[in-house]
Amino acid sequence: MNIVNLQAIADELDFDLEDIKMVLTSFLKDSVLNLTNMIHAIDTEDYNTLRLSAHAIKGSASNILLHEIVEITADIEKNAFEKNTVDYSKRYLKLKSLIKGLRNE
Amino acid sequence: MNKLYTILYVEDEKSIQDFVSVIFKKNNIKNVTFSANGQEALHLYKEEKFDLVITDMFMPIMDGFKLIQEIKILNPKQIFMMVTGLENKDDLIKAIELRVNFFIEKPIKPKKIMSVLNESFDLIAQKKESELARLLLSQYKHSIDNTALVSKADTQGNITYINTKFEEISQYTQEEIVGKNHRILKHKEMPDKVFKDIWKTISAKKIWSGVITNTAKDGSTYIVDSTIIPLLDLNNNIIEYISIRHDITELELYKNSLQKQLDLAVSEVIDTQKEVVYTMGAIGETRSKETGNHVKRVANYSYILAKLAGVSEANAQLLKLASPMHDIGKVGIPDNILNKPGKLTPDEFEIMKEHAYLGYEMLKSSSRDILKTSAIVAYEHHERWDGKGYPRAIEGENIHIFGRITAICDVFDALGSTRCYKKAWPLEKILHLFQKEKAKQFDPNLITLFLANLDKFLKIQSQFKDNI
Numbered sequence: 001m002n003i004v005n006l007q008a009i010a011d012e013l014d015f016d017l018e019d020i021k022m023v024l025t026s027f028l029k030d031s032v033l034n035l036t037n038m039i040h041a042i043d044t045e046d047y048n049t050l051r052l053s054a055h056a057i058k059g060s061a062s063n064i065l066l067h068e069i070v071e072i073t074a075d076i077e078k079n080a081f082e083k084n085t086v087d088y089s090k091r092y093l094k095l096k097s098l099i100k101g102l103r104n105e
Numbered sequence: 106m107n108k109l110y111t112i113l114y115v116e117d118e119k120s121i122q123d124f125v126s127v128i129f130k131k132n133n134i135k136n137v138t139f140s141a142n143g144q145e146a147l148h149l150y151k152e153e154k155f156d157l158v159i160t161d162m163f164m165p166i167m168d169g170f171k172l173i174q175e176i177k178i179l180n181p182k183q184i185f186m187m188v189t190g191l192e193n194k195d196d197l198i199k200a201i202e203l204r205v206n207f208f209i210e211k212p213i214k215p216k217k218i219m220s221v222l223n224e225s226f227d228l229i230a231q232k233k234e235s236e237l238a239r240l241l242l243s244q245y246k247h248s249i250d251n252t253a254l255v256s257k258a259d260t261q262g263n264i265t266y267i268n269t270k271f272e273e274i275s276q277y278t279q280e281e282i283v284g285k286n287h288r289i290l291k292h293k294e295m296p297d298k299v300f301k302d303i304w305k306t307i308s309a310k311k312i313w314s315g316v317i318t319n320t321a322k323d324g325s326t327y328i329v330d331s332t333i334i335p336l337l338d339l340n341n342n343i344i345e346y347i348s349i350r351h352d353i354t355e356l357e358l359y360k361n362s363l364q365k366q367l368d369l370a371v372s373e374v375i376d377t378q379k380e381v382v383y384t385m386g387a388i389g390e391t392r393s394k395e396t397g398n399h400v401k402r403v404a405n406y407s408y409i410l411a412k413l414a415g416v417s418e419a420n421a422q423l424l425k426l427a428s429p430m431h432d433i434g435k436v437g438i439p440d441n442i443l444n445k446p447g448k449l450t451p452d453e454f455e456i457m458k459e460h461a462y463l464g465y466e467m468l469k470s471s472s473r474d475i476l477k478t479s480a481i482v483a484y485e486h487h488e489r490w491d492g493k494g495y496p497r498a499i500e501g502e503n504i505h506i507f508g509r510i511t512a513i514c515d516v517f518d519a520l521g522s523t524r525c526y527k528k529a530w531p532l533e534k535i536l537h538l539f540q541k542e543k544a545k546q547f548d549p550n551l552i553t554l555f556l557a558n559l560d561k562f563l564k565i566q567s568q569f570k571d572n573i
Contacts, residue, residue, distance in 0.1 A: 013215055014131070014215055014216075015127055015131075015215075019127040022123060022127070023120055023123045023124045023127060026119050026120035026122075026123040026124075027120035029119065029120070030118050030119055030120045052163065055163065056117070056118055059118060059121060059190075059211055059212070060118050060120040060121055060124075062211060062212030063120075063121060063124045063211075063212045063213050064120075064124065065212075070212075
């Protein structure tokens, strides 16, 4: 995963670095529940919950310019909306990894 | 931009709430309440008023669409902003159908949300101004309705509205009077020209103010101080007329009563003055064996001759009151001279002539018009047109018109009256004297007028005949 440049994001949004760190922390907290809901939905093939969980993560990530996360959640949301039988687990793991990477920064 | 407007922001993702909070904080937007779902937001809305509701579309428990529907039931005029992606057109159409006022596109861009927020604040400001204007209007209406009679009329003058106060004073109900012309209230004593003036003024888009006497339903009279204002549309055309009236009936009645009392008092003062003047005149005449009716006749002759000579009504009246005093100076002449049966010696005549000056001296210092006029008459009624009179031997029009008039009237009456020491002259002899003395003793124009209107003077003579 690419290293996220928080200062660049802060500059882009005209935020202070502290602000962007605060929003990111909040995003990570929200993601815990959304990721839990997502894996459960994958296991039970609950496409609606899968779509809404992906949509929620996508919405938050897009505001703070986390483009890789937006890209993968948009893909999950679209496939879940269309009820496509794609490899959701693989996408989930990638997403989880991206979020974990953020947490480590 | 008023940054103190209250905002309810409904968003289930805490990270988005935090993200928006940073934007609002940086832009000094205060008074923002966050809620995590529609149900909680609705509960908050019932507790508190918000100028703006911003909501996400999709949330657990109650989504944004349902929340908007519920709030619209409580307040159809609430202003909404919806945060939305553009993926699903059906959701957008649904939001438009719910009359959502503003949309924020996801992802939320700080500049974009502030721009839309500013637009929404402008709308809130307009709404508040409009609400305030309505509130003020309602308060103005309330205050006017409680103090004045208000009516509205169409461009033809037909009544379209009356308030309760109008109903109370006119005794007509809305149902009875709406559709009728204002003429229904016209009082018989109100001149038509007043109403023509009203129409001329208000048709020219000007305000008319004045006092109108009206007739109530039971035929009684009420008086109103009225202001009629034409109401104009944006194209400056008259839409209707509004009339605001204050009932001044009691005030007018009181004013009339005071005026009557004042008129009576003034009349009494004038009557008293007249009586005093007649009495004083009579004193002078009595001392010289004249009768009380002499002064009355001279007074009336003087008035008629003054009017014939073109003197104003007010001055002719003044002369009528003043001329009886023409011989008041005789009170200062010794009895042996004043009442001497035979002809006066030159010295005695000189003393006799002093009565003109004495009368003037007695009256000249008064500030009352009647007495000032009396002073002139006393001083100048023995002057002659040819300048051979006394006491100053002035001539022609240098002699005051009042003096010239009284001279003729006094001589006419003195010669025409019988006294214990003399008989009355026949009229022909008097007229002959007047012709002879025209432009000598008397003003020729006044003699001409006198002779041309002799019948009027003879009528007075007959009316105030002496009882001998």
